[in-house]
Amino acid sequence: MSSAPLEKSAVEPVSITPPVREPGTVDVEYRWQGNNRIELLENGEEYFPRVFEAMRAAKSEILLETFIVFEDKVGKELQEILIDAARRGVRTTVSLDGFGCGELSTGYLAALSEAGVHLQIFDPAPKHLGIRTNWFRRLHRKIVVVDGLIAFIGGINFSGDHLADFGPEAKQDYSVEIQGPAVADIHHFALLQSGRPGRARFWWQRRRQRRAEMAFDDHDGQVRLVFRDNDRHHTDIEDVYLQVLRRAQRRVVIANAYFFPGYRLLREIRNAARRGVEVRLILQGQPDMLVAKLAARMTYDYLLKAGVQIHEYCERPLHGKVALVDEEWSTVGSSNLDPLSLSLNLEANVLIRDRAFNRHLFERLEDLSHNHCKAMDAAKSPRGRIWHMTVGFLVFHFLRHFPAMAGWLPAHKPRLKPFTHAAGSDPS
Numbered sequence: 001m002s003s004a005p006l007e008k009s010a011v012e013p014v015s016i017t018p019p020v021r022e023p024g025t026v027d028v029e030y031r032w033q034g035n036n037r038i039e040l041l042e043n044g045e046e047y048f049p050r051v052f053e054a055m056r057a058a059k060s061e062i063l064l065e066t067f068i069v070f071e072d073k074v075g076k077e078l079q080e081i082l083i084d085a086a087r088r089g090v091r092t093t094v095s096l097d098g099f100g101c102g103e104l105s106t107g108y109l110a111a112l113s114e115a116g117v118h119l120q121i122f123d124p125a126p127k128h129l130g131i132r133t134n135w136f137r138r139l140h141r142k143i144v145v146v147d148g149l150i151a152f153i154g155g156i157n158f159s160g161d162h163l164a165d166f167g168p169e170a171k172q173d174y175s176v177e178i179q180g181p182a183v184a185d186i187h188h189f190a191l192l193q194s195g196r197p198g199r200a201r202f203w204w205q206r207r208r209q210r211r212a213e214m215a216f217d218d219h220d221g222q223v224r225l226v227f228r229d230n231d232r233h234h235t236d237i238e239d240v241y242l243q244v245l246r247r248a249q250r251r252v253v254i255a256n257a258y259f260f261p262g263y264r265l266l267r268e269i270r271n272a273a274r275r276g277v278e279v280r281l282i283l284q285g286q287p288d289m290l291v292a293k294l295a296a297r298m299t300y301d302y303l304l305k306a307g308v309q310i311h312e313y314c315e316r317p318l319h320g321k322v323a324l325v326d327e328e329w330s331t332v333g334s335s336n337l338d339p340l341s342l343s344l345n346l347e348a349n350v351l352i353r354d355r356a357f358n359r360h361l362f363e364r365l366e367d368l369s370h371n372h373c374k375a376m377d378a379a380k381s382p383r384g385r386i387w388h389m390t391v392g393f394l395v396f397h398f399l400r401h402f403p404a405m406a407g408w409l410p411a412h413k414p415r416l417k418p419f420t421h422a423a424g425s426d427p428s
Helices: 043-056 073-087 106-114 182-193 203-215 236-247 263-274 290-297 300-304 339-343 355-371 386-408
Strands: 037-042 061-066 091-097 118-122 143-146 150-154 174-179 222-228 251-256 278-284 309-313 321-325 329-333 347-353 373-375 416-418
Touching: 037 043, 037 355, 043 073, 043 143, 043 150, 043 174, 061 073, 061 182, 073 091, 073 106, 106 118, 143 182, 150 182, 150 329, 150 347, 174 182, 174 329, 174 347, 182 222, 182 347, 222 236, 236 263, 236 321, 236 329, 236 339, 236 347, 251 263, 251 355, 263 278, 263 300, 278 355, 300 309, 309 355, 321 355, 329 355, 355 373
Parallel strands: 061 091, 091 118, 251 278, 278 309
Antiparallel strands: 037 174, 061 143, 118 416, 143 150, 150 174, 222 347, 251 321, 309 373, 321 329, 329 347
């Protein structure tokens, strides 16, 4: 399946009102919230029907932010749902990344805006010589909150390449649906990021939440939101991975699309395997970007020699960002373990303490690794000649330190710009 022909990009200078503003910042660390219902959604076949059903049933509010929307069958269905919601009085706020959504047409965006959707573009920029240049510090989160009661968070964009009928390039990916007290935190976070003030919880809501936490005497159903920004929370997601890897006792499974972490994470993965933890990585064998595979393979020899199991998923591109540790802890979200996600992009994951969810995720990843992946052999790990090793060493450390070097360069601060289609202009 191919996307419908696109009109000219609308993510370029347009009529903007009111004046630009900085994206909302959150100076808070969200706590564990108990008594949640969490459901794993695998690929677009499970994700799109659930999120679209929730949006169609919305009564008061839809908050959506995503990295990519394409003008294909998924993007057009999303557009219809949002327009219908806005027209029936649902406050609908949509935040799109200016790079990931850079090919959306003015007509597509104008239809949303004219229907009453509060539409915002994160860091839009015109093309230069036909090339988009706003590559770094992207809004990479994928969050939907409906009526403050149900939330979806993960790695799935609103595009047809998350459906199997797209063909060999269809992505393998994951999201979660959450209902319960944790939705209030995700809702609060999404409100602030959209530029709207977060709603204070009334005293009886806080009291009810505390009672729920006190009554919760085991770990099942607990959820905590973690995120990374370029302000006060720039290492939060990486720090969580470091903590759980150090505490792992029995098993670690990480399925990641773009795997190229810094030395601290690589060391903790290696150390876990050395102390007897079964550590399994599921990485891309058929990547949508070849550089992702080449970068990941630079780490193979170091990890395989320590006993880490590495499986390459070769049936189609792996786009997942999930992990589990032992029989209880899991995470699903938008953050890869690579320099862009860990050091530059705006990301969000949920941490989950729930044995049934952990078991279900483990079963899905177990099936993926055993029946659809190729296991890497430590004895055949490529070492190459001395000059290959030298070049690999230099490239590895350049890429590992690239985010810090990029931060030294003069750069504008990304902004969230409300989109308003100029009256009387041609929407095509």
